[in-house]
Amino acid sequence: MLTMDDIVREGNPILRAVASEVMMPPTQEEKETLKKMREFLINSQDDEIAEKYKLRAGIGLAAPQIGISKRMIAVYIPEEDKIHDYTLFNPKVISHSVENTYLEGGEGCLSVDREVPGYVPRHARVKVKAYNIDGKEITLKLKGLPAIAIQHEIDHLDGIMFYDHINKADPFAIPDHCATN
Ligand SMILES: OCN(O)CCCc1ccccc1
Numbered sequence: 542m543l544t545m546d547d548i549v550r551e552g553n554p555i556l557r558a559v560a561s562e563v564m565m566p567p568t569q570e571e572k573e574t575l576k577k578m579r580e581f582l583i584n585s586q587d588d589e590i591a592e593k594y595k596l597r598a599g600i601g602l603a604a605p606q607i608g609i610s611k612r613m614i615a616v617y618i619p620e621e622d623k624i625h626d627y628t629l630f631n632p633k634v635i636s637h638s639v640e641n642t643y644l645e646g647g648e649g650c651l652s653v654d655r656e657v658p659g660y661v662p663r664h665a666r667v668k669v670k671a672y673n674i675d676g677k678e679i680t681l682k683l684k685g686l687p688a689i690a691i692q693h694e695i696d697h698l699d700g701i702m703f704y705d706h707i708n709k710a711d712p713f714a715i716p717d718h719c720a721t722n
Pocket residue numbers: 599600601602603606644647648649650651652689690693694697
C-alpha cells in the first residue's frame with residue numbers, strides 16, 4: 542500500500558515538470574498504479590487506517606506526487622448521495638464556466654508540509670475529457686468540491702501548485718467572477 546513515505550514533497554523538480562501522456566490502452570502496471578493511488582485516498586479517509594499508518598487525508602492524488610511523471614490522477618470524494626470516484630488517464634478540461642469559485646478555508650497539498658493561506662480561484666464548473674482505468678474515453682461534468690479537486694490534480698500534471706494561484710498582493714481578495722451567495 543502507498544504511505545506518506547511514497548509522497549514526493551515540494552522542492553522535488555518532478556512537481557514542476559509537465560507529465561507525459563499515457564499511451565492508450567494503459568499497461569497492466571499503469572492500471573495497478575492508478576488503483577494504488579485510489580486505495581491510498583480511501584485509506585487516508587479511514588480514521589483507523591489513517592491513524593495506524595499516519596496518512597494525511599486526501600481527496601485526490603496525481604502520479605507525479607508518487608514520483609511518476611505520467612498524466613494519471615485519482616479523486617475520491619464521498620458525498621451524501623454519491624461517491625465521486627475517478628481514476629483517470631490523460632484528463633483535460635475541455636470547457637469551463639466563466640464563474641469561478643474557491644474554498645473558504647483555502648487549499649492544502651500532500652506534497653506541501655506547510656500551510657499556505659489564501660483563496661485559490663478555480664472554475665466553478667468544468668467539463669473534463671479523460672480515459673478511464675480500462676482506457677475508455679469518458680467525459681465528466683463536475684461542480685463543487687469535485688470540480689475543485691480535479692483542477693488541483695490536473696494542475697499537478699502541468700507542474701502547477703495550488704499556491705501559484707493565490708493573489709500575492711492580497712491572498713484573501715475575493716477572486717473575479719465568483720458568485721455572491
Ligand atoms: O494533489 C492532491 N493533494 O495534494 C491532496 C489534497 C487535494 C486537494 C484538492 C482540492 C482542495 C484541497 C486539497
